[in-house]
Amino acid sequence: MDLHIVIDRSQPLGEQLLRQLRGLIRSGRLATGAQLPPTRLLAEQLGLARQTVAEAYERLTLEQLIEARRGRGSFVRALPAAEPERPAPTPVRLASAARIAAFQALPVPLLRFADSPLARWDFIGGSPEPALFPHEDWRRHLHAAQRQMSQGGAHAPPAGLLALREAIAEHLTFARGVRCSAADVIVTQGAQQAFDLLVRVLVGPGDVAAIESPGYPPITGLLQAQGARIAHVPVDEQGLVTDALPPDARLVYTTPAHQFPLGVAMSAVRRRALLDWAARTGAVVIEDDYDSEFRFEGQPRDSLQGLDTDGRVAFVGSFSKTLAPSLRLGYVIAPLALRDALLHAKHLADVHGPRLLQHALARFMAEGAYRKHLRRCVAEYGLRRERLMAGFAGALAPWLTLLPAEAGFHQAALFKAGSDIDATRLAALARRVDVGLYPLQGFGADRDGLLMGFGRITPDGIAAALTRIAELLAP
Amino acid sequence: MDLHIVIDRSQPLGEQLLRQLRGLIRSGRLATGAQLPPTRLLAEQLGLARQTVAEAYERLTLEQLIEARRGRGSFVRALPAAEPERPAPTPVRLASAARIAAFQALPVPLLRFADSPLARWDFIGGSPEPALFPHEDWRRHLHAAQRQMSQGGAHAPPAGLLALREAIAEHLTFARGVRCSAADVIVTQGAQQAFDLLVRVLVGPGDVAAIESPGYPPITGLLQAQGARIAHVPVDEQGLVTDALPPDARLVYTTPAHQFPLGVAMSAVRRRALLDWAARTGAVVIEDDYDSEFRFEGQPRDSLQGLDTDGRVAFVGSFSKTLAPSLRLGYVIAPLALRDALLHAKHLADVHGPRLLQHALARFMAEGAYRKHLRRCVAEYGLRRERLMAGFAGALAPWLTLLPAEAGFHQAALFKAGSDIDATRLAALARRVDVGLYPLQGFGADRDGLLMGFGRITPDGIAAALTRIAELLAP
Numbered sequence: 007m008d009l010h011i012v013i014d015r016s017q018p019l020g021e022q023l024l025r026q027l028r029g030l031i032r033s034g035r036l037a038t039g040a041q042l043p044p045t046r047l048l049a050e051q052l053g054l055a056r057q058t059v060a061e062a063y064e065r066l067t068l069e070q071l072i073e074a075r076r077g078r079g080s081f082v083r084a085l086p087a088a089e090p091e092r093p094a095p096t097p098v099r100l101a102s103a104a105r106i107a108a109f110q111a112l113p114v115p116l117l118r119f120a121d122s123p124l125a126r127w128d129f130i131g132g133s134p135e136p137a138l139f140p141h142e143d144w145r146r147h148l149h150a151a152q153r154q155m156s157q158g159g160a161h162a163p164p165a166g167l168l169a170l171r172e173a174i175a176e177h178l179t180f181a182r183g184v185r186c187s188a189a190d191v192i193v194t195q196g197a198q199q200a201f202d203l204l205v206r207v208l209v210g211p212g213d214v215a216a217i218e219s220p221g222y223p224p225i226t227g228l229l230q231a232q233g234a235r236i237a238h239v240p241v242d243e244q245g246l247v248t249d250a251l252p253p254d255a256r257l258v259y260t261t262p263a264h265q266f267p268l269g270v271a272m273s274a275v276r277r278r279a280l281l282d283w284a285a286r287t288g289a290v291v292i293e294d295d296y297d298s299e300f301r302f303e304g305q306p307r308d309s310l311q312g313l314d315t316d317g318r319v320a321f322v323g324s325f326s327k328t329l330a331p332s333l334r335l336g337y338v339i340a341p342l343a344l345r346d347a348l349l350h351a352k353h354l355a356d357v358h359g360p361r362l363l364q365h366a367l368a369r370f371m372a373e374g375a376y377r378k379h380l381r382r383c384v385a386e387y388g389l390r391r392e393r394l395m396a397g398f399a400g401a402l403a404p405w406l407t408l409l410p411a412e413a414g415f416h417q418a419a420l421f422k423a424g425s426d427i428d429a430t431r432l433a434a435l436a437r438r439v440d441v442g443l444y445p446l447q448g449f450g451a452d453r454d455g456l457l458m459g460f461g462r463i464t465p466d467g468i469a470a471a472l473t474r475i476a477e478l479l480a481p
Numbered sequence: 482m483d484l485h486i487v488i489d490r491s492q493p494l495g496e497q498l499l500r501q502l503r504g505l506i507r508s509g510r511l512a513t514g515a516q517l518p519p520t521r522l523l524a525e526q527l528g529l530a531r532q533t534v535a536e537a538y539e540r541l542t543l544e545q546l547i548e549a550r551r552g553r554g555s556f557v558r559a560l561p562a563a564e565p566e567r568p569a570p571t572p573v574r575l576a577s578a579a580r581i582a583a584f585q586a587l588p589v590p591l592l593r594f595a596d597s598p599l600a601r602w603d604f605i606g607g608s609p610e611p612a613l614f615p616h617e618d619w620r621r622h623l624h625a626a627q628r629q630m631s632q633g634g635a636h637a638p639p640a641g642l643l644a645l646r647e648a649i650a651e652h653l654t655f656a657r658g659v660r661c662s663a664a665d666v667i668v669t670q671g672a673q674q675a676f677d678l679l680v681r682v683l684v685g686p687g688d689v690a691a692i693e694s695p696g697y698p699p700i701t702g703l704l705q706a707q708g709a710r711i712a713h714v715p716v717d718e719q720g721l722v723t724d725a726l727p728p729d730a731r732l733v734y735t736t737p738a739h740q741f742p743l744g745v746a747m748s749a750v751r752r753r754a755l756l757d758w759a760a761r762t763g764a765v766v767i768e769d770d771y772d773s774e775f776r777f778e779g780q781p782r783d784s785l786q787g788l789d790t791d792g793r794v795a796f797v798g799s800f801s802k803t804l805a806p807s808l809r810l811g812y813v814i815a816p817l818a819l820r821d822a823l824l825h826a827k828h829l830a831d832v833h834g835p836r837l838l839q840h841a842l843a844r845f846m847a848e849g850a851y852r853k854h855l856r857r858c859v860a861e862y863g864l865r866r867e868r869l870m871a872g873f874a875g876a877l878a879p880w881l882t883l884l885p886a887e888a889g890f891h892q893a894a895l896f897k898a899g900s901d902i903d904a905t906r907l908a909a910l911a912r913r914v915d916v917g918l919y920p921l922q923g924f925g926a927d928r929d930g931l932l933m934g935f936g937r938i939t940p941d942g943i944a945a946a947l948t949r950i951a952e953l954l955a956p
């Protein structure tokens with residue numbers, strides 16, 4: 007018998023063998039009743055220790071995929087549910103069919119999964135450089151946190167572990183001028199859950215909610231799921247156009263530090279006007295402090311939350327951009343009037359987040375590793391930003407203007423007046439030369455342009471990619 | 482100067498010192514301008530290495546809490562926001578005030594936080610034995626998972642990592658007769674998030690939802706948040722009384738393997754009737770497979786999901802009882818008609834769960850550590866169950882009857898007819914002799930009795946506690 011098994015010596019051997027044997031059995035290529043090769047033989051064939059093969063057979067036996075017949079060898083068993091018998095594919099009549107269909111039709115956040123391929127030079131936004139992840143420090147604190155959880159880990163408070171809330175409050179007080187203490191912090195499963203909780207607590211069917219246009223797509227689906235009426239408020243070089251805010255909104259969602267996708271910062275005048283509007287209308291301001299940690303020039307601007315004297319701003323942040331999206335750690339600094347309702351919502355949504363990761367992050371922050379890491383990131387992203395600005399001031403100057411941004415790892419580029427370039431067509435052409443471009447219109451912009459993220463592209467990559475774009479644009 | 486700092490030598494020293502110094506500064510006990518003791522002095526006073534104290538001072542300097550003045554020592558700085566200036570405590574007028582208040586009024590899940598004290602002998606339900614947590618195996622797989630995440634970790638699919646979904650599907654196929662493959666599994670933040678997603682997808686304002694009475698409290702708040710009308714369906718010794726199901730429900734929530742709180746298993750006849758009712762009405766059945774993994778007698782009963790040929794059962798499970806609640810890992814096996822809508826809902830709620838824990842659990846399961854762990858748990862809980870049954874058959878027999886349960890780590894005890902004992906009064910008396918008792922009426926039962934959980938009490942503890950209860954009941 008010739009089993010098709012390929013062993014990659016750089017990976018755990020036993021696991022590979024087990025996975026492939028399982029696959030052969032489940033797919034039917036090793037049929038019911040088939041005899042497996044004796045462990046000694048298979049071990050020789052694959053260059054593995056006999057013990058490794060024997061252990062794999064043992065596990066397959068435990069999993070009831072094979073059985074050992076005394077003195078004869080190991081045989082594939084009849085599978086109880088190799089191909090699970092599925093309910094017939096005819097549509098099932100459900101009392102909630104309309105609601106289910108409406109849910110399916112909601113717009114969902116745009117994001118990249120681990121396995122969706124980037125271009126060789128990719129200007130995707132919102133995705134941090136994985137190579138910057140502070141593996142050594144993180145691992146050390148993670149292991150220490152695990153050791154300290156000598157009791158497996160009972161439930162944590164819905165707001166999150168106190169040590170983490172303290173660390174976040176401390177960080178925000180110093181770094182972002184946010185006025186808060188640990189009691190104001192609710193740890194969430196990424197910023198997305200913070201938005202979800204806020205929307206659920208603030209918006210019911212028919213209520214008006216204002217968002218930036220162009221804006222951050224993930225918020226739209228949440229509002230629609232609640233049956234909100236969405237008011238799209240334009241954005242210009244000073245940020246959200248506050249004069250265009252509707253009088254009857256329950257909330258406004260905004261990205262003042264670094265507008266998504268335009269990258270501009272909200273001006274001081276607009277910040278003031280926004281808070282005045284909120285005081286007049288009773289609306290809550292959701293301040294998404296999206297990648298403000300990466301500041302390259304100028305004094306840090308005050309956060310809206312820091313300017314607010316009225317308790318109307320919910321400040322939302324995340325570790326997805328500064329550490330890694332896969333950690334799913336974010337937070338909301340809740341205004342007093344919302345705090346209890348948000349805690350109830352969090353409690354109902356998932357009780358609380360995983361204790362281990364909160365514990366590890368609390369240690370990581372308290373010991374200064376987070377600050378050190380942010381400094382490294384600012385240095386690296388700063389280099390990339392310089393290359394990007396140089397390219398737009400040089401080879402790309404005839405066609406595109408880069409909007410200014412003080413912070414964050416993306417900027418927006420607008421086509422110059424009179425240019426007849428179509429961003430979607432340019433993106434398609436760029437992809438052929440292995441450059442990933444993202445038209446602003448994908449985020450609801452009415453002006454043609456590009457989102458230029460530099461989280462996933464090296465400084466040299468930026469230079470190379472911009473040269474290629476210039477070649478595509480040259481007549 | 483005499484700093485009040487207490488060092489516990491079994492804990493990390495530097496961290497304790499740092500925390501206490503921070504506390505002294507923030508509370509104002511070390512006022513602005515105060516000089517800290519020289520490192521050498523404080524080190525001597527506390528019996529610490531001088532380096533430990535110097536590092537703590539360095540961190541406090543970085544955190545801008547103290548400053549070093551050359552040649553003079555370290556001094557407490559003026560705090561930028563020692564007592565954060567808070568918005569005035571006068572109530573803020575918000576456009577959503579009514580909705581916020583309604584959210585605050587929702588019933589939230591009952592659960593024990595890590596720091597809420599149990600009685601010495603405590604019969605709390607739903608809380609597993611922390612000492613059973615498989616630290617060695619878990620730590621090994623966690624560390625391996627972290628090592629393999631060489632790239633920090635990009636986003637994962639909303640449904641969860643494929644390896645974990647495969648492991649869960651495999652486990653459920655063999656252990657619970659669930660018909661599923663990895664594609665049917667959505668990994669959630671504990672069972673609570675699975676219920677949340679299901680309720681959001683199935684129930685809108687005014688819709689009818691049926692729940693067991695007495696039943697599992699966490700489901701009620703979710704339904705009320707959606708504006709559902711709740712139908713309370715009674716439970717007897719055969720489980721949910723299917724004849725009492727309303728004709729117009731969108732969903733029914735049930736715990737067939739081990740009813741919460743009565744502990745009984747749903748009979749085969751009722752299972753059939755429930756599925757027939759669902760087919761007739763178009764309702765979805767939420768099967769909460771709550772602690773069914775701990776089976777002590779009889780053949781495993783088929784899950785409702787395994788009996789369903791129509792795609793109407795959403796099967797929900799959790800690792801909170803089998804491993805630890807703090808992991809926040811659960812899952813829903815989605816019927817085909819709901820799968821896409823649930824994935825959208827998960828995507829909007831929090832995008833996906835933390836990659837590291839999913840990766841670690843996938844390894845832990847694939848390598849057989851989960852099965853091994855479950856066997857250990859069943860052995861230990863089986864011992865406790867025997868002690869409990871012996872006590873109720875003996876000393877407590879005059880007053881109480883234990884309802885039968887085949888699985889799970891709690892049973893319910895009912896007061897015998899004619900008994901005039903009040904469970905709430907008994908619980909109060911028991912607390913005085915350090916026994917924790919939980920009246921069934923807390924879960925909506927109309928019969929007086931007690932929930933007898935044995936997750937947090939040893940076999941000997943059970944015997945001791947039951948003796949005390951008998952003493953309280955004896956005339």
